[in-house]
Amino acid sequence: MMKTPPQTRPSNWLILFILLLALGGLLRLIDITDPPLDFHSSRQLRNSLVARDIYYSLLPSATPEQRDLASSFASAVGKYEPPVIESIVAVTYLFTGGENIASARIWETLFWILAGIALFDLMRRAVSPWAALIGLAYYLVLPFSVEVSRSFQPDPLMTSAFVIGVYFLYRWSEEQTWKWAILAGIFLGFATFVKIVIVFFVGAAAIALVLFTLKKDFWKSKQVWVMAAIMVLPALLFYVLLNQGRSTEYFFSWTVSLIKLISSTDFYTKWLAFIGSLFGFTMIFLSIAGGFLATPRLRWLLISLWIGYLLYGLTLPFQMYTHSYYHIQLIPIVALGLAAAFNPLIESAAVQSVAGRVGFIAVIVAVIGFQSWVSRSVLVAESFRHEPAFWQQVGEAIPTDAKVIGLTQDYGFRLMLYGWRKVTLWPYSTELAEVRNGKVDFANRFDELTVGRDYFLVTAFGQLDKQPSLKKLLDAYPIAIEGDGYVLYDLNK
Secondary structure, three states, X not given: OOOOOHHHOOHHHHHHHHHHHHXXXXXXXXXXXXXXXXXXXXXXXXXXXXXHHHHHHHOOOOOHHHHHHHHHHHHHOOOXXXXXXXXXXXXXXXXXXXXXXHHHHHHHHHHHHHHHHHHHHHHHOOOOHHHHHHHHHHHHHOHHHHHHHOOOOHHHHHHHHHHHHHHHHHHHHHHOOHHHHHHHHHHHHHHHHHOHHHHHHHHHHHHHHHHHHHHHHHHHOHHHHHHHHHHHHHXXXXXXXXXXXXXXXXXXXXXXXXXXXXXXXXHXXXXXXXXXXXXXXXXXXXXXXXXXXXXXXXXXXXXXXXXHHHHHHHHOOHXXXXXXXXXXXXXXHHHHHHHHHHHHHHHHHHOOOHHHHHHHHHHHHHHXXXXXXXXXXXXHOOOOOOHHXXXXXXXXXXXXXXXXXXXXXXXXHHHHXXXXXXXXXXXXXXXXXXXXXXXXXXXXXXXXXXXXXXXXXXXXXXXXXXXXXXXXXXXXXXXXXXXXXXXXXEOOO
């Protein structure tokens, strides 16, 4: 008598599926109330300041002074994307009694888990549920995935919406019904609206699956045109029509001025080394190989997504080896490829002896357990709970109504969020500044940059050490106030 295939007996894998989702959720909620300084702090603080502005604009008990300050801080951080996740978190503040980073982390975790469910069902349509579980495990417990997917920024929501949209696009490719076309258009359009950089992946996936499904007759399909319109319109309205100035500024600042990087072999070496440190070289190349072993529909999807990633990287070259969260979209892509790569191994293991199967399973469980422990260890390795009190102290130390220029962390965002004070920023000495302008001695512009300022605040002493000329100039001024971790120089004496 033939045995029932594993695919038709969900009870065999359903418990493991639920346990993996629970593990992924719990990992992301470790140290949930620690200030958002653990991962790309400037980006998370930026979102926190925007959420605060929305929160105080909605809070009935907020004073005019609080609203004005919150608004001035939000205006200072730059607004390149619509404040979608910030609005969700700000409304949550209203119902949970005030600002708390836990609200953002819970929402981001929820979105990532929901996308994981969609990703698993997509994989299960092309490979065995057991191979899909391995892909899902990678998506959920990879240390980089745990860190980035709970961070307070638009990228986790963007990627989650993208994964769900691709799932619906895949379902449409299988059935060509209006339901899947509309859902795919809504979620992929929403992902692009949340953050425009996902457009490379959205466009690549849509083109590949439409051509795979309808071939040269795609233009005759009303579903395709409606789906395309829904995908394009939200982002077109916001980024091109309503926010054209900011979008143009971003394009020239991050693409045009840095495109020279792609002409150097050093750029590609740095890019590959960087993603290798995030994903593991073995996993990346195994995933790419899995794309060529996948079923035709999944193969078209995976190849198109890797092409989209390549075009994306060539458009934003500096971020490719400096900003880890710019690679968040690669997590589900690598997971998809791994599921395809592991599928033949799963089939081979299924016909082995009991000892062979047990050994194979033990290795998989050990790897998942080890990666989970690493993820947990990264989150608890350092506490930032002392930071708010420190920045409150710095804010209180600055004389009221004083005009201050400062060399301070995260573009002054920490001081704004926790100290409720804003200062003019002294330029940083960074790799980005060197790439754009070459070696610049900002101290030569000291008089120009400090004109009309009463004090010079220093909290970023590492940056001060990188600018010895500035340090020498400041030594000539008296110290007005000095505390543990900050110095305020009096520029009027």
